[in-house]
Amino acid sequence: MDRYRLPCTVVPSRYEIELEPDLERGRFTGRETVDLTVRETVQEIILNAADLEIHAAGIRDKEGREWNATVSLDEANERAHLLFPKPLPPGPWRLAIAFTGILNDKLRGFYRSTFTAADGVKEMLAVTQFEATDARRAFPCWDEPAFKAVFQVTLLVDEGLCALSNSSAASTRPIPERGKVAVRFAPTIPMSTYLLAFVIGRLEATEPAWVDKIPIRVWAVPGKRQLGAFALEAAAFSVRFFQDYYGIPYPGEKLDLIAIPDFAFGAMENLGAITFRETALLVDERAATHTELTRVAHVVIHEIAHMWFGDLVTMAWWNGLWLNEAFATLMEVMAVDAWKPAWGRWDSFGASRAAAFMTDGLRSSRPIEFEVVAPKDAEAMFDVLTYEKGGAVLRMLEQYLGPEVFRDGVRRYLVAHQFANAETTDLWKALGEAAGQPIPAIMDGWIYRQGYPLLTVAQDDAGQGLRFSQRAFRYLEEEVEGDCWQVPITYRVRVDGEIRRGRLLLGGAEERVPLTGRPDWIVVNEGGHGFYRVRYASPLLDRLLRAPSEAMAPIERFNLINDAWATTLAGMAPASEYLELTARFTEETDRHVWMALLASFGYLSRILPPGLRSGFEALVRDRLRVTVRRLGWTPGSGEDDLTRQLRGDILRAMGTLGNDADVQAEARAFCARHDAATSSADPGVLAAAIAILAHAGGEGEYEAFRARFKQARTPQEEQRYLHALAAFRAPELVQRTLISTVSGEVRTQDAPFVVRDLLVGVHSREQAWSFVKEHWDEMERLYPSLSGLARMCEGITALATPDLEADVRQFFALRTVVLGGKILEQYLEQLRIAVAFREREADGLAAYLGGPSTTRP
Numbered sequence: 001m002d003r004y005r006l007p008c009t010v011v012p013s014r015y016e017i018e019l020e021p022d023l024e025r026g027r028f029t030g031r032e033t034v035d036l037t038v039r040e041t042v043q044e045i046i047l048n049a050a051d052l053e054i055h056a057a058g059i060r061d062k063e064g065r066e067w068n069a070t071v072s073l074d075e076a077n078e079r080a081h082l083l084f085p086k087p088l089p090p091g092p093w094r095l096a097i098a099f100t101g102i103l104n105d106k107l108r109g110f111y112r113s114t115f116t117a118a119d120g121v122k123e124m125l126a127v128t129q130f131e132a133t134d135a136r137r138a139f140p141c142w143d144e145p146a147f148k149a150v151f152q153v154t155l156l157v158d159e160g161l162c163a164l165s166n167s168s169a170a171s172t173r174p175i176p177e178r179g180k181v182a183v184r185f186a187p188t189i190p191m192s193t194y195l196l197a198f199v200i201g202r203l204e205a206t207e208p209a210w211v212d213k214i215p216i217r218v219w220a221v222p223g224k225r226q227l228g229a230f231a232l233e234a235a236a237f238s239v240r241f242f243q244d245y246y247g248i249p250y251p252g253e254k255l256d257l258i259a260i261p262d263f264a265f266g267a268m269e270n271l272g273a274i275t276f277r278e279t280a281l282l283v284d285e286r287a288a289t290h291t292e293l294t295r296v297a298h299v300v301i302h303e304i305a306h307m308w309f310g311d312l313v314t315m316a317w318w319n320g321l322w323l324n325e326a327f328a329t330l331m332e333v334m335a336v337d338a339w340k341p342a343w344g345r346w347d348s349f350g351a352s353r354a355a356a357f358m359t360d361g362l363r364s365s366r367p368i369e370f371e372v373v374a375p376k377d378a379e380a381m382f383d384v385l386t387y388e389k390g391g392a393v394l395r396m397l398e399q400y401l402g403p404e405v406f407r408d409g410v411r412r413y414l415v416a417h418q419f420a421n422a423e424t425t426d427l428w429k430a431l432g433e434a435a436g437q438p439i440p441a442i443m444d445g446w447i448y449r450q451g452y453p454l455l456t457v458a459q460d461d462a463g464q465g466l467r468f469s470q471r472a473f474r475y476l477e478e479e480v481e482g483d484c485w486q487v488p489i490t491y492r493v494r495v496d497g498e499i500r501r502g503r504l505l506l507g508g509a510e511e512r513v514p515l516t517g518r519p520d521w522i523v524v525n526e527g528g529h530g531f532y533r534v535r536y537a538s539p540l541l542d543r544l545l546r547a548p549s550e551a552m553a554p555i556e557r558f559n560l561i562n563d564a565w566a567t568t569l570a571g572m573a574p575a576s577e578y579l580e581l582t583a584r585f586t587e588e589t590d591r592h593v594w595m596a597l598l599a600s601f602g603y604l605s606r607i608l609p610p611g612l613r614s615g616f617e618a619l620v621r622d623r624l625r626v627t628v629r630r631l632g633w634t635p636g637s638g639e640d641d642l643t644r645q646l647r648g649d650i651l652r653a654m655g656t657l658g659n660d661a662d663v664q665a666e667a668r669a670f671c672a673r674h675d676a677a678t679s680s681a682d683p684g685v686l687a688a689a690i691a692i693l694a695h696a697g698g699e700g701e702y703e704a705f706r707a708r709f710k711q712a713r714t715p716q717e718e719q720r721y722l723h724a725l726a727a728f729r730a731p732e733l734v735q736r737t738l739i740s741t742v743s744g745e746v747r748t749q750d751a752p753f754v755v756r757d758l759l760v761g762v763h764s765r766e767q768a769w770s771f772v773k774e775h776w777d778e779m780e781r782l783y784p785s786l787s788g789l790a791r792m793c794e795g796i797t798a799l800a801t802p803d804l805e806a807d808v809r810q811f812f813a814l815r816t817v818v819l820g821g822k823i824l825e826q827y828l829e830q831l832r833i834a835v836a837f838r839e840r841e842a843d844g845l846a847a848y849l850g851g852p853s854t855t856r857p
């Protein structure tokens with residue numbers, strides 16, 4: 001028998017579930033009846049159960065005759081076997097089970113989350129997080145996405161507590177003798193177990209926002225609901241947007257967005273009852289930075305995109321998880337862009353694509369889709385390749401087919417499979433019908449093969465045409481076997497004083513395109529949607545750089561810098577050449593382009609050989625000076641959101657990477673001026689000033705920030721101060737922060753990110769690494785497993801010295817560490833790339849940065 005897939009001989013259609021959590025004791029009792037169809041005669045019913053005790057199970061036929069089951073639990077395979085005294089012939093049956101279980105503290109299944117109320121009393125919530133396979137920890141069930149069923153849930157809760165689930169409460173019945181209330185929810189649409197949700201505790205809601213007949217509310221623990229207004233607006237916009245885009249009404253009858261104080265992931269798309277970590281939902285629009293606000297908008301809208309794509313139509317098995325997440329990522333950017341066009345979110349998506357390029361340029365990358373045997377294998381899919389690469393290749397396809405054709409294909413797919421399940425190939429089929437061309441021919445290479453091409457564009461020998469060629473891009477040199485990708489190339493070329501646009505689908509290694517004359521300049525990957533890097537052969541790069549700045553759109557400049565940086569990291573060009581390139585961007589005004597530049601400076605700072613820091617800091621100051629002067633510390637009236645955020649980013653980089661004394665002094669004065677919690681300081685500048693002060697500050701600032709962290713008014717303020725604590729440089733302060741990550745002072749949902757910060761910090765990394773080694777077992781036990789430990793370990797990619805690298809490798813060689821899929825291998829390879837780069841560039845950088853003691857003018 002398959003260890004991982006339940007037999008299809010018995011299929012559930014409707015669950016009635018009654019659960020009574022005991023928050024204090026951390027337990028719950030439950031009863032369920034399941035309407036099911038026996039398809040082939042069986043004497044045993046097998047379903048999923050984990051950490052549950054089953055007290056009784058019986059089955060009834062349609063005449064009302066009953067038989068009790070002998071129950072045995074298979075803990076290893078998380079299954080319950082119900083053996084009946086006689087065979088059950090095909091037909092409808094009703095199964096009844098009584099059980100008890102544990103409200104755990106591991107942020108999965110049915111678990112407890114804690115918060116401190118205004119009166120200082122610690123309170124608890126009972127919350128669920130079921131994806132991928134933890135519904136079985138709350139009730140015995142067919143816990144696979146293809147076993148869709150209707151759920152009717154009743155929650156027995158203490159009087160005064162609030163109970164939420166996927167649908168609205170159909171009735172509430174007081175049980176005064178026990179001080180309880182039974183809240184019975186309306187039946188759901190047919191859906192998968194992983195999308196079911198229960199939340200119980202003291203919660204408050206915003207007034208509803210209405211879209212047609214759908215009430216949308218934001219829920220939070222007491223005192224925080226006023227931080228829900230922004231998310232509510234984003235939610236209402238996106239429900240309308242998606243109803244229109246998908247051409248299907250919202251599939252639930254209400255939509256609750258619920259902030260949970262302890263949450264392992266960012267958010268979870270439970271139909272009608274989406275759960276979030278607080279930072280991803282609650283925000284004060286006036287006090288938040290642009291980055292903080294866009295995070296909330298993106299997470300909220302991403303989850304709402306899933307209500308159709310994911311919830312209404314669901315993957316048949318976990319190999320389809322990538323499509324679920326990639327598609328929601330695509331729709332998230334599309335809808336946020338429609339809501340706030342001025343935010344330029346497709347340009348911001350350049351940074352997401354760049355993150356995918358980084359991982360997918362590793363030999364330890366993986367194809368987007370792969371075979372999933374055990375559901376556990378799918379946990380490795382929650383990564384940058386699923387979300388960012390997946391989203392990027394879907395965007396490339398959408399642009400190639402045309403937005404209307406793509407949308408029509410998506411509509412066909414959703415209508416054909418609503419209330420049911422689908423495979424990746426079903427989407428290709430629907431898109432292919434809409435487009436009148438086969439999709440797998442284009443997409444298979446991007447989905448089933450790891451990596452992506454580096455496209456080289458050169459003038460042909462006669463100087464009058466273009467030559468495009470492709471090969472796989474890798475950071476560490478090696479021959480890559482395999483076919484070519486089908487690369488949808490878009491370009492813009494200026495010939496004979498005229499600008500022309502071109503498109504071609506490059507399917508082979510090389511292709512020539514004739515031109516009528518010598519090109520003045522050419523921009524390849526026009527609009528920046530292609531999932532490939534571009535290298536301009538001489539003299540095309542020089543000509544492009546000499547072209548007027550408006551020749552390239554911001555995303556094209558972003559890609560130019562990002563691609564140049566990647567080829568530098570891969571050893572195809574010296575770092576000095578890249579640094580010369582950055583000198584051409586000192587007048588740059590676009591925030592996204594600056595993100596590419598600042599990211600590369602941050603990386604360089606981590607691999608800098610000893611003695612070069614002052615030269616490097618001088619270089620950073622040189623590159624930023626014009627922009628710091630231009631923007632100053634005070635926003636002009638009517639300034640757009642991106643410029644305000646750019647000011648924060650640039651000041652922060654000047655005060656930290658550039659270590660600029662004037663900016664540090666100004667940051668100190670700024671923080672002193674805006675000490676009051678009610679300050680009207682520009683949020684972007686304030687967040688920068690806090691980061692700078694942490695970098696330059698000492699014990700006094702540290703303790704002040706720590707107090708601010710504990711008394712924060714908003715989740716964003718809390719995070720700002722928390723992460724600032726990880727930026728102090730003095731060893732005793734680094735130690736204090738490290739201890740807080742295992743002492744309970746910092747929530748386990750946040751602690752791994754703080755440790756990651758400390759591993760990445762040039763001044764704290766050695767100390768942080770020693771601490772991690774010493775406290776590994778403790779961290780492994782405390783942190784939410786994959787999401788936590790994997791995020792923390794990302795920090796090892798910054799331990800970029802030969803000695804640290806050797807130590808890291810030895811540490812992981814001596815123990816079995818499970819981070820999911822190839823994540824650890826990928827981190828180790830990234831570390832190798834960084835150390836190799838450092839060693840290769842030591843002399844070149846010393847020469848370029850002017851050696852240990854000199855600074856560049």
Ligand SMILES: [Zn+2]
Pocket residue numbers: 269302303306324325328
């Ligand atoms: Zn998602």
